[in-house]
Amino acid sequence: MSTSALFISVISLIALLYQSYLAREENRLTQMQQSASVLPHLNQWYSEYDNNFKFVIGNKGVGPAFIDNVE
Structure with missing residues (x-):
């Protein structure tokens, strides 16, 4: 009985x-x-x-900002 309880506790630990x-x-x-x-x-x-x-244009984000077009 104690062996099966030990086996179940080891399986539970692994899980x-x-x-x-x-x-x-x-x-x-x-x-x-x-x-x-x-x-x-x-x-x-x-x-x-x-x-x-x-x-003035400022980047307040984390990544780089690429400006493709300005009108």
């Missing part, structure tokens, strides 16, 4: 370790997907001081 390994892998994959889905966020503002006009 717990494998489940925690799978949870870590899922976390890692989720983080990779989230970091890949981050888009750049462009802000624009202008100022006029002493008849000088200044137009």
